[in-house]
Amino acid sequence: MTARTLGIALALAVAGAVGGYAVGAVNADEPRTISMALPVPAASPSYPVNEYDVKPDPDDPALKPGLALVETRLSAAGSKLVTGVPTAWKAGGEGNYRTFVVAGNPLNTYQLRVGIFTDKQSVGVKRIARLGALDEAEDNDALQNLVVESETDDGFVASYLQHGYRRVTMERFLTLGGTSAYATVAVIGREIDRPGLEDLLARVSGSLRVP
Structure with missing residues (x-):
């Protein structure tokens, strides 16, 4: 290999290394931000809950213990x-x-x-x-x-x-x-x-x- 040929080979090797670094730099992913898990507010039950319309009791006195x-x-x-x-x-x-x-x-x-x-x-x-x-x-x-x-x-x-x-x-x-x-x-x-x-x-x- 002549000196000229050796010089060209070294120049190509250096150019390839520089080009590879540049491509790697371009393709590198940006740092990702990881979102933290936050508390989830409690939700109402998914199943139906019956609600009843309860009438007030008659206001007669309560039944007493000890009746004859x-x-x-x-x-x-x-x-x-x-x-x-x-x-x-x-x-x-x-x-x-x-x-x-x-x-x-x-x-x-x-x-x-x-x-x-x-x-x-x-x-x-x-x-x-x-x-x-x-x-x-x-x-x-x-x-x-x-x-x-x-x-x-x-x-x-x-x-x-x-x-x-x-x-x-x-x-x-x-x-x-x-x-x-x-x-x-x-x-x-x-x-x-x-x-x-x-x-x-x-x-x-x-x-x-x-x-």
């Missing part, structure tokens, strides 16, 4: 039952059930319901059937916003809306010792009546007997 009870007799399907009911409460109903209310009170204050049956189903089966009936009533819009608050082997406490009013029901299912019959006791009222409802349910349930 008087014995009354019920009979249905050949079975008889003695139960205590509040003195002077008015009886109504027919068939297997009797309902007791304070005469003159609005129906959506409070009431006692006592029933007697002889179909030989267990109290557990009857409790489940009664809860099923409440579920069906809600499905058919006969009541709304059914909430089963607590359950035991022989009863439950639930609340629901009926005709726009908030109702509380406490119900028990009891066998009548030594017989194939059983009784149901239910007390229904307002939120303000809860202490009285609990007391009345316990005392009426304890008064049941076969004559």
Whole structure:
């Protein structure tokens, strides 16, 4: 290789290096800014939330615990039952059930319901059937916003809306010792009546007997 040829080769090598650097500089990405994750404000639930128009309860005084009870007799399907009911409460109903209310009170204050049956189903089966009936009533819009608050082997406490009013029901299912019959006791009222409802349910349930 002559000196001239060597000179040309060196010049081309230098030019290539410079050109490559220039292309690299042109093609280099600009530094990127990484956005930081910021807190996202809480959003409302995507599922629908039912809102209910609840009417104010009647302003009659709350049901008091410790009401005096008087014995009354019920009979249905050949079975008889003695139960205590509040003195002077008015009886109504027919068939297997009797309902007791304070005469003159609005129906959506409070009431006692006592029933007697002889179909030989267990109290557990009857409790489940009664809860099923409440579920069906809600499905058919006969009541709304059914909430089963607590359950035991022989009863439950639930609340629901009926005709726009908030109702509380406490119900028990009891066998009548030594017989194939059983009784149901239910007390229904307002939120303000809860202490009285609990007391009345316990005392009426304890008064049941076969004559």
